[in-house]
Amino acid sequence: MKITAVRVHTLRAALERPFAFSQWRFTRRETTLVEVSTDAGFEGWGEAYGPSAPIAAAVGEFFSPLVVGRDPRDTEALWDFLYARSIDYGQKGTLLAAISALDIAFWDIKARAAGVPLYRLLGGAPTEKIPCYATGFYYSEDYERAFRQEAARYLELGFDAVKMKVGYGLERDVGLVRLVREAVGPRVRLMMDANHAYDPVTAIALGRRVEPLEIGWFEEPVSPLDVEGYLEVKRNLAIPLAGGECEYTRFGFEPLLRRRALDYAQPDLCSCGGISEGMKIAVLASVYNIHVTPHAWGSAVGQTAALHFYAARPRQPFTTTPELRLIECDQTENPFRTRIVTNPIRFQNGCWHLPEGPGLGIQIDRQALAGFE
Numbered sequence: 236m237k238i239t240a241v242r243v244h245t246l247r248a249a250l251e252r253p254f255a256f257s258q259w260r261f262t263r264r265e266t267t268l269v270e271v272s273t274d275a276g277f278e279g280w281g282e283a284y285g286p287s288a289p290i291a292a293a294v295g296e297f298f299s300p301l302v303v304g305r306d307p308r309d310t311e312a313l314w315d316f317l318y319a320r321s322i323d324y325g326q327k328g329t330l331l332a333a334i335s336a337l338d339i340a341f342w343d344i345k346a347r348a349a350g351v352p353l354y355r356l357l358g359g360a361p362t363e364k365i366p367c368y369a370t371g372f373y374y375s376e377d378y379e380r381a382f383r384q385e386a387a388r389y390l391e392l393g394f395d396a397v398k399m400k401v402g403y404g405l406e407r408d409v410g411l412v413r414l415v416r417e418a419v420g421p422r423v424r425l426m427m428d429a430n431h432a433y434d435p436v437t438a439i440a441l442g443r444r445v446e447p448l449e450i451g452w453f454e455e456p457v458s459p460l461d462v463e464g465y466l467e468v469k470r471n472l473a474i475p476l477a478g479g480e481c482e483y484t485r486f487g488f489e490p491l492l493r494r495r496a497l498d499y500a501q502p503d504l505c506s507c508g509g510i511s512e513g514m515k516i517a518v519l520a521s522v523y524n525i526h527v528t529p530h531a532w533g534s535a536v537g538q539t540a541a542l543h544f545y546a547a548r549p550r551q552p553f554t555t556t557p558e559l560r561l562i563e564c565d566q567t568e569n570p571f572r573t574r575i576v577t578n579p580i581r582f583q584n585g586c587w588h589l590p591e592g593p594g595l596g597i598q599i600d601r602q603a604l605a606g607f608e
């Protein structure tokens with residue numbers, strides 16, 4: 236089997252209701268999908284997380300000519316080849332996001348050609364249902380009303396875990412966390428995410444104020460560049476720490492894991508290096524007894540890739556405790572998540588049911604896709 240073409244799809248959509256987090260305000264969504272065609276009739280889809288323009292150039296102009304003619308089933312060999320070609324200029328960032336998209340598409344093809352769902356090719360899943368947590372509670376003008384509505388909706392959908400945004404300043408954050416805790420009730424697991432808005436001393440101060448509200452994890456409390464800062468926060472709080480969506484490859488994750496800066500490692504499959512590298516990061520994390528729960532904030536393609544990876548990832552410690560088996564289920568407005576596939580993953584009572592079709596198991600709705608290009 237040979238790769239005959241790589242096509243880049245840049246998707247853009249304006250949001251009906253803009254929302255904000257600690258770093259900026261979203262008025263539109265944008266993502267990059269990669270479609271890989273073969274001479275065997277199989278096609279594969281991947282997604283890159285990050286700014287579309289440089290990613291489109293990286294995939295379309297730099298990497299595509301290198302992979303046309305190669306067998307997409309040689310996933311490890313192709314990963315090494317592409318990383319070796321780019322390591323001098325970009326060990327992290329855009330070039331890795333581009334490799335990630337290609338790698339996901341290669342795995343999609345490999346599993347389609349094998350006639351099995353991707354998670355099975357990766358090693359299989361212990362359960363057919365994957366419990367998720369709802370990511371929401373972003374800041375908006377009428378956040379009080381919005382939070383109550385969101386809480387009611389998530390409970391109705393069967394979520395028993397939710398994640399909210401913080402990082403707007405200590406006092407405001409404490410108020411917001413109280414509001415969400417009150418809205419979701421005492422039994423729902425509540426995580427909070429600062430998107431690296433704080434220095435260690437402020438993150439610790441916030442953590443101490445909200446510790447009595449039973450926080451499941453504190454995500455990106457400090458800069459992703461500050462491993463010592465993570466360790467300082469960890470030493471001073473009982474709340475577990477999560478992070479890693481801004482980190483890349485096993486080489487980037489290794490010091491965070493070895494030094495136990497994280498309790499939950501969150502590689503994004505669409506930027507950390509794809510399925511191939513995600514599995515290596517998960518192996519490393521298992522050595523250090525650290526949970527892996529992928530960051531997933533993209534389209535249906537990236538979300539599904541994360542689901543297959545999560546289902547099949549190596550685990551440590553071995554447990555049946557449900558709170559350790561949670562994957563991100565973004566609930567913010569995103570038409571690329573909800574409208575570009577003809578057979579969305581079945582979601583029921585706070586859980587995804589693993590797709591049983593070959594490959595990623597989703598069919599792209601080309602007409603819907605074209606509407607966003």
Ligand code: CA
Pocket residue numbers: 428430454455480530
């Ligand atoms: Ca996050």
